[in-house]
Amino acid sequence: KKKMKNLTLVVMLLCYSFASSSGDTTIHTNNWAVLVCTSRFWFNYRHMANTLSLYRTVKRLGIPDERIILMLADDMACNSRNQYPAQVFNNENHQINLYGDNVEVDYRGYEVTVENFLRVLTGRHENAVPRSKRLLSDEGSHILLYMTGHGGDEFLKFQDAEELQSHDLADAVKQMKEKRRFKELLIMVDTCQAATLFNQLQSPGVLAIGSSLKGENSYSHHLDSDIGVSVVDRFTYYTLAFFERLNIYDNASLNRSYDPRQLMSTAYYRTDLYQPHLSEVPVTNFFGSVMETVHTDSAYHAFSNRISNSKIKSDTPFNQLSEQDVKEDLRNTHNQNDELKTEKQKCPYSEMRADLHEKLKKIENVDTMVNLSIAVMILVVMVSSSLL
Amino acid sequence: MEETSDHPNPTTDTPGTTPEPDLKTMRSSKPGLKRLLITTTVLFSFLSGLPFLWKSVEIYRSQLPFHDIDSLSDQVKSAPLRFPCTFHAVFVGFGSNDPDQLRSEIQDGVNQLTGESSQCGSCNVSISVTVQSPDELCSETFPSTCSYRCGVIKRDSFGRGLDDAVDESLDDVFSGCSGGIGKMYSVVVVNKENGDEVKAVVGKRRHAWIVGSGLEERFGEVVGRVSEVFVKVFMNGGREEGDSIRGEFMPVGSDGRLVLSFSLLNSNPRDWIYDWDFQRIDEALLAPVTKALAPIANISVESQVLYHTPKSSFSSWDEKLQSYIFRTSDLPFFVNSNEWHLDTSAGASGRSKILQFVVYIPSGKECPLHLQLPNEEISKTNGFISPMWGGVIVWNPRSCDKDSESPSTNTISPQDLEKIVEVFLGQFRQLFGFKSEATYTRELGSYKILPSERGFTKWELDVLSRKHTCFNLHSCATTLGSLSRLVQSLPRMIIKDEIGEQVKYSLKAAKLAQSNASLGGYSSSASSSREARSLAENAFFHPSIMSVSYFSYEHCFAVYSPFFLPVAGHVVLAALREWRRYKQEKAKYLTWLTRKQAA
Numbered sequence: 001k002k003k004m005k006n007l008t009l010v011v012m013l014l015c016y017s018f019a020s021s022s023g024d025t026t027i028h029t030n031n032w033a034v035l036v037c038t039s040r041f042w043f044n045y046r047h048m049a050n051t052l053s054l055y056r057t058v059k060r061l062g063i064p065d066e067r068i069i070l071m072l073a074d075d076m077a078c079n080s081r082n083q084y085p086a087q088v089f090n091n092e093n094h095q096i097n098l099y100g101d102n103v104e105v106d107y108r109g110y111e112v113t114v115e116n117f118l119r120v121l122t123g124r125h126e127n128a129v130p131r132s133k134r135l136l137s138d139e140g141s142h143i144l145l146y147m148t149g150h151g152g153d154e155f156l157k158f159q160d161a162e163e164l165q166s167h168d169l170a171d172a173v174k175q176m177k178e179k180r181r182f183k184e185l186l187i188m189v190d191t192c193q194a195a196t197l198f199n200q201l202q203s204p205g206v207l208a209i210g211s212s213l214k215g216e217n218s219y220s221h222h223l224d225s226d227i228g229v230s231v232v233d234r235f236t237y238y239t240l241a242f243f244e245r246l247n248i249y250d251n252a253s254l255n256r257s258y259d260p261r262q263l264m265s266t267a268y269y270r271t272d273l274y275q276p277h278l279s280e281v282p283v284t285n286f287f288g289s290v291m292e293t294v295h296t297d298s299a300y301h302a303f304s305n306r307i308s309n310s311k312i313k314s315d316t317p318f319n320q321l322s323e324q325d326v327k328e329d330l331r332n333t334h335n336q337n338d339e340l341k342t343e344k345q346k347c348p349y350s351e352m353r354a355d356l357h358e359k360l361k362k363i364e365n366v367d368t369m370v371n372l373s374i375a376v377m378i379l380v381v382m383v384s385s386s387l388l
Numbered sequence: 389m390e391e392t393s394d395h396p397n398p399t400t401d402t403p404g405t406t407p408e409p410d411l412k413t414m415r416s417s418k419p420g421l422k423r424l425l426i427t428t429t430v431l432f433s434f435l436s437g438l439p440f441l442w443k444s445v446e447i448y449r450s451q452l453p454f455h456d457i458d459s460l461s462d463q464v465k466s467a468p469l470r471f472p473c474t475f476h477a478v479f480v481g482f483g484s485n486d487p488d489q490l491r492s493e494i495q496d497g498v499n500q501l502t503g504e505s506s507q508c509g510s511c512n513v514s515i516s517v518t519v520q521s522p523d524e525l526c527s528e529t530f531p532s533t534c535s536y537r538c539g540v541i542k543r544d545s546f547g548r549g550l551d552d553a554v555d556e557s558l559d560d561v562f563s564g565c566s567g568g569i570g571k572m573y574s575v576v577v578v579n580k581e582n583g584d585e586v587k588a589v590v591g592k593r594r595h596a597w598i599v600g601s602g603l604e605e606r607f608g609e610v611v612g613r614v615s616e617v618f619v620k621v622f623m624n625g626g627r628e629e630g631d632s633i634r635g636e637f638m639p640v641g642s643d644g645r646l647v648l649s650f651s652l653l654n655s656n657p658r659d660w661i662y663d664w665d666f667q668r669i670d671e672a673l674l675a676p677v678t679k680a681l682a683p684i685a686n687i688s689v690e691s692q693v694l695y696h697t698p699k700s701s702f703s704s705w706d707e708k709l710q711s712y713i714f715r716t717s718d719l720p721f722f723v724n725s726n727e728w729h730l731d732t733s734a735g736a737s738g739r740s741k742i743l744q745f746v747v748y749i750p751s752g753k754e755c756p757l758h759l760q761l762p763n764e765e766i767s768k769t770n771g772f773i774s775p776m777w778g779g780v781i782v783w784n785p786r787s788c789d790k791d792s793e794s795p796s797t798n799t800i801s802p803q804d805l806e807k808i809v810e811v812f813l814g815q816f817r818q819l820f821g822f823k824s825e826a827t828y829t830r831e832l833g834s835y836k837i838l839p840s841e842r843g844f845t846k847w848e849l850d851v852l853s854r855k856h857t858c859f860n861l862h863s864c865a866t867t868l869g870s871l872s873r874l875v876q877s878l879p880r881m882i883i884k885d886e887i888g889e890q891v892k893y894s895l896k897a898a899k900l901a902q903s904n905a906s907l908g909g910y911s912s913s914a915s916s917s918r919e920a921r922s923l924a925e926n927a928f929f930h931p932s933i934m935s936v937s938y939f940s941y942e943h944c945f946a947v948y949s950p951f952f953l954p955v956a957g958h959v960v961l962a963a964l965r966e967w968r969r970y971k972q973e974k975a976k977y978l979t980w981l982t983r984k985q986a987a
Contacts, residue, residue: 027636029776062700064725102726115934124931125738131731134738138776140636178870179928248700248721291774293719295761299769300813300824302839303673303806 026183027292028285029140033058033068036117038149038158040073045229046220048076049090050148050190050236052098057243058144059102062289069120069135071107073159083227090232090240092224106133114164121145121172123181139180144188144286148236151191153214154199170200177203184274186286190235192217195268207254207274207281211235212265219264234263248288255279414980419973424966431963434956445944447880450888454876456895457868463902464865468508471854472570472908475513475618476562478536480520481543481579482604487517487529490611497615502623508858511570511623536561546578547587547599551838555591562595570908571850573622575614579603588613588833590621592840594847613832621835625851626828627821636775637821638859640685641741642925644918648674648816649744649778650691651730656751657695659790661797664747664805666691673809677816677843683911684849684856684918690735700724703754709766711756719759719772722780739925743819744778745812755788769811779815781808813843822848853910857901860917864898867924874933880940887927894923 035058037051055070077086077099088099107116119125120135137143150157154166176182187208189197194210201208211218211233220230221237232240235258242256255278258267271278284290363369477494479485494515502510518528518536526538540561547554562574576597586600596617603610620626640646654661670689678687701718705711714722723746730744750757759767759782771781783804790796800808814824822844828835838845844852868891875883897920904913 027775029636029774059726062721062725066725066731118934119931122929122934124929124933126931127738129738131733131736131738136738140776175870175874178873179867289723289725291720291723291777293716293722293772293774294818295716295719295759295767296769296771296773296779296811296815296818298814298824298826299807299810300817300839300843301810301826302813302841302843303810 026140028142028183028290029138029292030067031063031142031144031286031289032135032137032182033063033144033146034071034120034135035068036071036112036145036147036149037073038112038147038156038164040075040159042076042079042081043229044149045076045088045227046232047148048072048074049088049098049231050233051146052088052103053090053096053232053236053240054146055103056096056098056101057240058287061243061246061284061287062248063287064289065102065104066132067289068104069107069133070103070105071112071117071120072105073112074105074108081228089224089227090237092222092226092231094226104132110159112159114158114162114168117158117164118168118172122175123179135181137181140183141181142184142186142286143182144186146188146190148190148233151189151193151197153193154196156189156191156197166197166200169197170202173201173203173206177205184285188239190218190233194218195270198270201270201273204273204275206270207278208270210268210270211263213268216265235265235267238262243283243287246283248284250283252283253279254281254283254285413976414983415973415976416980418977419970421970424970427959427963427966431959434959441948445948447882449875449881449883450885452872452875452883452888452891453895454872457865457872457891460895460898461865461869464861468510469858469861469902469905470508470510470512471905471910471913473511473513473623474570474572475515475622476518476536476572476574477515477614478518478520478541478574478576479579480541480546480576481522481581482519482577483521484604485519485607487519487527490519491515491517491529493611494615494618497612498619501615501619508862509854513618513623541576541578543578543580546576547580547584547597551589551591551836554589554597555593555595555838558591558595558597559593571910573618573847575617577603577610577614586833588617588835590617590828590835590837590845590847592838592845594622594850596621596835609832616830616832617835620830621828621837622847623851625848626823626837627851637819638856639741639743639776639819640856640918641739642863643737643739643922644686645737645740646685646687647733647736647740647742648687648689649730649733649742650689651728651744651746652691652693653697653728653746653748654693654695655698655749656753658795659752659755660749660785660795661695662749662785662800663693663797664800665802668802669805669809673806676841677813680842680844680849681852683914684852688735690733692732694728694730697728697748698724698751699748700726703757706760709758711758712750712754713758713760715760716762716772722772723774739929741776742778743816745815746778746780747808748780748782749785750782752788752790756784757782758784769814771811771815773815773818775819779812779819781811781815783808816843820852850910853914857905857910857913857917860914860921861898861901864894864917864921864924867921867928868894871924871928882932884930884932887930887933890923890927890930894920894927897923 033055035051035055037047039047051070051072055068058068059065076082077088084094086099087094087097090096090098107120120133123135125134135143147156155163156169157163173185176185183205185203185206187198187206189209190211191197193212193214193216195213196210198208198210212235219234221232221234222230224231238258239256246252260266269278475494475498477490479490494517495513498513498515516529518526520526520538520541520543522543524539526536528536558574558576562572571594573594574596576595578597578599580599580601582601584599584601586598586603588596588598590596598610598613598617650666652662652664670691674689678689681687699722701714701721703712703714703718706713728746730746731742733742736742757770759770759772761767769781770783771779773779783800785798817824824839826837826839828837840846871891875881897916901913901916901920904916
């Protein structure tokens with residue numbers, strides 16, 4: 001009987017420890033999008049059009065520029081071969097100019113490298129990199145990562161010069177998960193043999209969608225005879241067709257099936273690392289701007305028992321308050337100095353300098369004092385030179 | 389490659405005594421060692437230089453203290469940090485009670501309310517009780533931690549006047565008490581003679597009081613309320629879940645900084661334009677709050693005024709309330725991220741946390757604009773927050789009539805600004821997990837909570853310090869653990885000295901935080917733990933830890949083999965050949981010797 005009791009206790013303890021360690025109920029705080037176009041040159045027009053179309057969709061559904069990282073080679077719109085300068089289209093009917101409105105490209109031209117891409121994902125930037133170029137997600141963020149370009153078996157080609165391997169990507173995702181930089185991650189890749197790029201992924205919370213399987217190519221949708229190159233890829237085209245019908249209030253789910261005959265390849269979903277079922281995942285999980293909002297029930301009436309005008313206009317109540325604070329802080333620090341360890345050594349020279357600094361700060365009108373001292377100096381010089 | 393060996397002139401051998409030496413198998417002189425010595429010396433010098441070569445191409449890895457990192461992780465996980473707190477209860481006007489018995493009853497009450505779980509950040513409680521009888525004689529529990537001068541609190545005159553004044557007077561009473569470790573929280577229970585209702589107030593510092601008449605009879609209830617004040621208010625800060633540390637209510641950046649970014653949004657400047665004197669309210673009202681939170685986060689404040697910023701949700705006209713209404717279901721769509729360019733901070737570095745506080749002035753077409761709650765009431769604050777993002781307050785101008793000609797430029801009056809700052813303080817506290825109600829209701833009764841001009845009362849700051857210390861230490865330990873796992877999994881990656889130093893200082897700061905916590909210094913442990921976390925994050929996010937740029941063995945081999953392989957091949961071959969030749973010549977000499985001896 002005692003053994004049974006011990007056993008049940010052990011089982012309960014195990015269950016409790018398991019539950020408390022895996023019960024990670026962080027709330028969904030915001031959505032981020034990292035959109036990468038890995039090709040350059042005129043004949044890869046469609047890759048830049050893909051990325052810009054997705055950028056436009058994601059902005060329309062609510063994600064702001066400050067939460068989008070757009071990496072483009074950006075050499076299409078002002079290319080000398082472009083018949084329509086400063087305009088980029090994704091359809092031969094030229095209805096939407098993707099480059100027309102606010103387009104904020106974070107990494108352009110030769111800055112789109114494997115190293116910068118991995119730095120964005122893992123967050124390891126130099127100190128001087130501005131906030132707009134960093135992925136500032138937290139543990140409640142849902143991130144959409146879209147990549148398009150030329151790819152192959154377990155690699156993706158970056159700007160015709162280097163390649164991103166599937167183990168590099170898996171490693172970066174693993175480090176992101178360890179540092180809790182995302183809650184859920186959706187990776188969409190539109191290249192040839194896209195599904196092979198996900199082979200090494202292991203981290204939980206990742207959903208991956210690729211446009212073709214190993215051995216298959218991903219094809220472009222149509223050729224624009226006016227511009228002279230293909231303007232969009234099939235996978236992205238059908239994805240955008242789905243999103244054009246949505247607005248920010250919609251509740252559609254991500255469970256979208258692509259027709260292999262239209263795509264001319266098989267779209268691949270990797271869902272084993274992603275817990276919720278696809279049909280229960282709303283599109284706004286990744287593609288919209290969702291804010292958890294809580295109403296503020298009451299204000300903090302800290303000032304209602306004082307006369308409101310005097311608080312802001314005159315300075316004396318504030319000074320009194322601050323003096324009291326200073327006294328109290330001093331008292332506290334005196335009390336704690338004996339017990340707690342402090343690291344400072346008192347240097348007499350620096351103390352003297354600090355005193356002098358304090359005295360100088362208290363002088364009201366520094367300008368007149370400076371003028372006065374200059375006059376005194378001139379006087380001294382004149383007197384001494386006349387004496388000589 | 390010829391065989392050059394000394395062999396005597398075959399025509400000059402002495403006839404008869406020795407047989408003719410066969411040059412292929414014998415030699416008459418001992419073979420010399422010079423050639424062998426030369427080749428083996430060259431080979432030996434190559435071999436002896438090999439360790440130096442190996443050392444010079446070694447990947448520079450600063451030694452990280454893996455053992456210390458693991459022990460910190462274990463400590464943080466297994467032994468949750470508990471802070472020493474002293475609870476002191478003073479019963480005034482109670483004639484017939486024994487302080488030791490009271491102490492054990494309060495201890496039971498406290499244990500019942502805290503349960504058996506010891507969460508990180510909770511208190512190691514030590515309770516002391518003082519009883520003052522109606523004729524001003526005191527008795528207290530044995531280890532008297534506080535020198536409460538008997539008779540200072542007068543039974544009849546206590547509690548008269550404003551609550552603020554009572555709070556100040558209590559501070560004077562207990563100001564001499566600095567004994568014991570940790571901070572001392574006190575509750576004064578005054579049993580008056582004449583019939584007053586029971587009133588319970590929690591002050592701005594670390595005192596609370598319960599005043600009423602006939603308390604001696606309702607004794608169990610009084611003890612229960614005292615335990616409730618100790619546990620629910622002073623230990624847990626009035627928050628419901630005193631349990632798991634939730635990261636979404638700790639909006640402090642990983643470098644220990646927090647930027648409060650205030651924006652005044654004129655949604656349609658063609659109707660009216662509003663401006664504010666932010667400098668004054670920053671100096672007068674926000675500076676105390678910033679200073680009070682200094683151990684928790686390094687806070688800086690910035691502000692801007694924006695124009696042409698409509699919201700993206702819709703509102704409808706309500707005839708009964710005579711105003712435009714938006715509902716709580718519209719709140720997630722209120723912030724119009726495309727037109728509101730809020731994140732323009734130039735002062736915030738990459739790892740600081742920015743909280744946006746927006747004051748939205750609606751346009752003439754939607755004036756006045758009020759928020760309607762699901763229970764059909766109108767919100768008193770007209771504001772909402774989003775955790776880890778910030779808050780929005782909708783402020784309606786005094787009058788909604790606009791001059792038809794030109795838009796009027798106005799400044800928000802100081803009184804209105806003060807009200808806005810009060811709502812902002814409510815939102816700021818909400819982002820840190822605190823409620824701002826004036827009364828706190830529990831099962832045994834309600835308590836009036838006095839607000840402080842610093843935004844947070846002293847006991848709330850203590851709760852924040854404790855929780856943040858826990859969170860920061862936990863985050864520091866996990867970050868250092870991830871770093872050590874990463875470094876150990878890539879044995880050929882360069883680890884710079886800077887990273888090693890940061891890890892060392894981070895561990896030192898974490899130890900300091902733990903020791904300060906056990907000594908009871910809440911704010912000093914909070915600031916040390918913040919430093920530990922920021923150093924750990926700096927080490928983990930150091931830009932040189934990129935897996936793309938480390939030198940694999942193949943790379944090393946490919947670089948050095950063209951230099952050394954051809955030469956090394958020749959040297960080794962030459963040495964081997966000389967060795968073989970020496971052995972052959974030695975054998976030849978030995979056979980000649982034996983032949984000679986046989987002859």
